Amino acid sequence: MEQHxxxxxxxxxxxxxxxxxxxxxxxxxxxxxxxxxxxxLLAAAGASALSSCGIPPAGRxxxxxxxxxxxxxxxxxxxxxxxxxxxxxxxxxxxPSLEEFRxxxxxxVRYTEDINDNVEFFGKIKPQLAAGQDTGRDLIxxxxxxxxxxxxxxxxxxxxxxxxxxxxxxxxxxxxxPDWDPGRAHSYTWTGIPAVVAxxxxxxxxxxxxxxxxxxxxxxxxxxxxxxxxxxxTVGLTLLDMGKDPATFTAADYDxxxxxxxxxxxxxxxxxxxxxxxxxxxxxxxLAACIAWAGxxxxxxxxxxxxxxxxxxxxxxxxxxxxLIPNEARHKKNAERFIDYVxxxxxxxxxxxxxNYVCPxxxxxxxxxxxxxSLADNPLILPDAEMTEKSHSFxxxxxxxxxxxxxxxxxxxxx
Amino acid sequence: MKTAEAxxxxxxxxxxxxxxxxxxGRRNLTPYWLLLPGILWLLVFFAAPMVYQASTSVQTGSLExxxxxxxxxxxxxxxxxxxxxxxxxxxxxxxxxxLLCLLVGYPLAYAxxxxxxxxxxxxxxxxxxxxxxxxxxxTLAWKTILADGGPVVEVLNALHVIDVTTWIGLTEGHRLxxxxxxxxxxxxxxxxxxxxxxxxASLERIDPRLHEAAGDLYAKPFTTFRKVTFPLSMPGxxxxxxxxxxxxSGDYINAExxxxxxxxxxxxxxxxxxxxxxDYPTAAALSFILMAAILAIVGVYIRKSGxxxxx
Numbered sequence: 001m002e003q004h005x006x007x008x009x010x011x012x013x014x015x016x017x018x019x020x021x022x023x024x025x026x027x028x029x030x031x032x033x034x035x036x037x038x039x040x041l042l043a044a045a046g047a048s049a050l051s052s053c054g055i056p057p058a059g060r061x062x063x064x065x066x067x068x069x070x071x072x073x074x075x076x077x078x079x080x081x082x083x084x085x086x087x088x089x090x091x092x093x094x095x096p097s098l099e100e101f102r103x104x105x106x107x108x109v110r111y112t113e114d115i116n117d118n119v120e121f122f123g124k125i126k127p128q129l130a131a132g133q134d135t136g137r138d139l140i141x142x143x144x145x146x147x148x149x150x151x152x153x154x155x156x157x158x159x160x161x162x163x164x165x166x167x168x169x170x171x172x173x174x175x176x177x178p179d180w181d182p183g184r185a186h187s188y189t190w191t192g193i194p195a196v197v198a199x200x201x202x203x204x205x206x207x208x209x210x211x212x213x214x215x216x217x218x219x220x221x222x223x224x225x226x227x228x229x230x231x232x233x234t235v236g237l238t239l240l241d242m243g244k245d246p247a248t249f250t251a252a253d254y255d256x257x258x259x260x261x262x263x264x265x266x267x268x269x270x271x272x273x274x275x276x277x278x279x280x281x282x283x284x285x286x287l288a289a290c291i292a293w294a295g296x297x298x299x300x301x302x303x304x305x306x307x308x309x310x311x312x313x314x315x316x317x318x319x320x321x322x323x324l325i326p327n328e329a330r331h332k333k334n335a336e337r338f339i340d341y342v343x344x345x346x347x348x349x350x351x352x353x354x355x356n357y358v359c360p361x362x363x364x365x366x367x368x369x370x371x372x373x374s375l376a377d378n379p380l381i382l383p384d385a386e387m388t389e390k391s392h393s394f395x396x397x398x399x400x401x402x403x404x405x406x407x408x409x410x411x412x413x414x415x
Numbered sequence: 416m417k418t419a420e421a422x423x424x425x426x427x428x429x430x431x432x433x434x435x436x437x438x439x440g441r442r443n444l445t446p447y448w449l450l451l452p453g454i455l456w457l458l459v460f461f462a463a464p465m466v467y468q469a470s471t472s473v474q475t476g477s478l479e480x481x482x483x484x485x486x487x488x489x490x491x492x493x494x495x496x497x498x499x500x501x502x503x504x505x506x507x508x509x510x511x512x513x514l515l516c517l518l519v520g521y522p523l524a525y526a527x528x529x530x531x532x533x534x535x536x537x538x539x540x541x542x543x544x545x546x547x548x549x550x551x552x553x554t555l556a557w558k559t560i561l562a563d564g565g566p567v568v569e570v571l572n573a574l575h576v577i578d579v580t581t582w583i584g585l586t587e588g589h590r591l592x593x594x595x596x597x598x599x600x601x602x603x604x605x606x607x608x609x610x611x612x613x614x615x616a617s618l619e620r621i622d623p624r625l626h627e628a629a630g631d632l633y634a635k636p637f638t639t640f641r642k643v644t645f646p647l648s649m650p651g652x653x654x655x656x657x658x659x660x661x662x663x664s665g666d667y668i669n670a671e672x673x674x675x676x677x678x679x680x681x682x683x684x685x686x687x688x689x690x691x692x693x694d695y696p697t698a699a700a701l702s703f704i705l706m707a708a709i710l711a712i713v714g715v716y717i718r719k720s721g722x723x724x725x726x
Contacts, residue, residue, distance in 0.1 A: 046466070050484060053470030055695070057481030119690040153478065223588050224563075265676050271593050272675050277555075286563045286592060399479050406692045414676035415501070415683035 056130070071333035076108040077138035078331070079338070080121075082321070083113045085141070085190075087354035097350050101341050107334045112137075117275065118146045125326070129155040134328040139335040141190050145232060147322045148180025148396055156186045157325045163336045164188070167343035174388060175320065175360045179396040187322040188339050191295070192358030194380060194391065195233035195317045198292035202306040203285035210310035212241035215289055216264040226281060226290030227261070229273040231409040232394040234261065236317040237291060246317065246394045251401070258408050265412065273413040282307065294380040295357035309380075315390040318358070356381055472699035482695060490700045498684050498701065502708065505680040508595070509664035512602035516610040516659045517652065519603070524614035524651075525644075529623070542611050550605065554672050557601050561591040561673070593675040601669035609658035617651025618644070653720050661709055681705055 098109045199209040236246040238257040264270040281287040349367035352359035369376035379387045476482035580586040585596040629639040667682030689698035
């Protein structure tokens, strides 16, 4: 302020200038009254604008769930999937199973790899689904808990089983009746995803790591243990290790498992909770041992012979990724035809041979053996009886439990 | 000339332009018409989202029941008491990274402005070059650079530098990844160009004859820098620190990839509350608190550094 005052003024003049500047701001004038009234109005308008912004309850709006089906006049449908989740030809230019589908049916698949993360994908499509609008996708592939949530919210369409003869007949026994979608009314499984213990033999100096207890307590692994930021896999395996069944556990069991993990965080045993980026860390040996998804391991082992996995004696978790048709999808019939197509054992084998995750299709073993015998014998792709025995899945959570458990888990992982 | 400046689609509704002769009593509306696109842009992309977010922060409910405005201001207090460590950490990490950016960036900007000669443009391109790859990829690259068995960690361990940083609490054991130091380094690296460019712009404007004059008046090089160069570059320093500090304090990628559970910043909390826990009110309240905190810090900083004219 001072520096702008001209130096030629006398002291009383300066004083007057200051007073008038202060008075101009403070004095009650017509202008300041108007301004006061204006800001009052603005505040009132702001308050009403704020209160009109609520988010309506999610839920099925009857009669709006299935829009007109344009499958017959538009010979295509849009399929959103995860990256590296369907077979690709050796020159990286073709997707053989999609092209074969087009040859056979004349239906083109608009295939997009735009799912990287369940929660992010949910954030992306939620506004349209909540508003009862078309997401522009006719078929999506998401993990079971998110599929369950969206079915619960009434955002997914019921499938017409009469158009799914192969899928109905060939769906493996263990996948038939999940608690989040009884009788598979809305979904069919794309893959099963076992979460097991993996380790880098070079980083553990040749030692075997085969249980969650060892991950959490072995001093030789301190600071080099990775857990998954996928709550159901990490907590599920911990529950199994504590002798609890993830299909029936109580809230107290959950708390006990989380506090056991918290101890691992506090003692600096656990280095990080990761998404897919654990692959790189394990490969380099920055993580000596971690919880890992089986399909990744098969691909990683091909490059790095030091990567090993073990199935914990207490059992392991299997999640599933599932195909669903969102409300308002314009090409439901085409999408259903595709679901049925991927349940033909030959096609299923072709996809499984590339992506190396558990294939839920009965009768795939012979077809897979024709492509590569070692894949058909790999228990991580086609679990044998002993493996199936140890497989567990996380129970369906109510909306309230989901919020509460995710909150506790978020706190565990630091955010 | 004035009629030509009015945007054509709106001209039908526009009042007749004042007579070119300079009619008195009528306000000239042309500047307001020219402002219209900018104001609309602000309304749609800034004001509307802010109102929506403000509303979200005082709602309660769940995904199933919907969210309604219940003026539940306690969300702010709860969010602050629950997540103040992450807030403090954000300010601390972003502040440290900004300081490091200044220490690294100033000499570089100085060299480019005064000493680079014909290499100047090439060096500037090199400063910006990392932007040609994605932020995420650049941060992931740091995981390889700082890997446990990597050359950086081995050299620093051999020199016992990591023992010192561990003693200070910046690292843990004999590693760099998943420690505060890694997060700060990542932030410094990612926001360095935002510091260098404004610094360069303000240094480059300084007339070299001022340096000669200072020399003629028997100022040593360091005195010249202290009394002439640095004060004249203050606008660049302030602009650079703001451009580095503000995005760094809201960043979550570096903490996510290079840090551990104890290095999570407020951006991670907002992301996890919004996407994972689906607690939209808390996420919105946290965003507002962060915004207010940054505004306060920046306000005080600008006051103190006395360069009101640049902002």
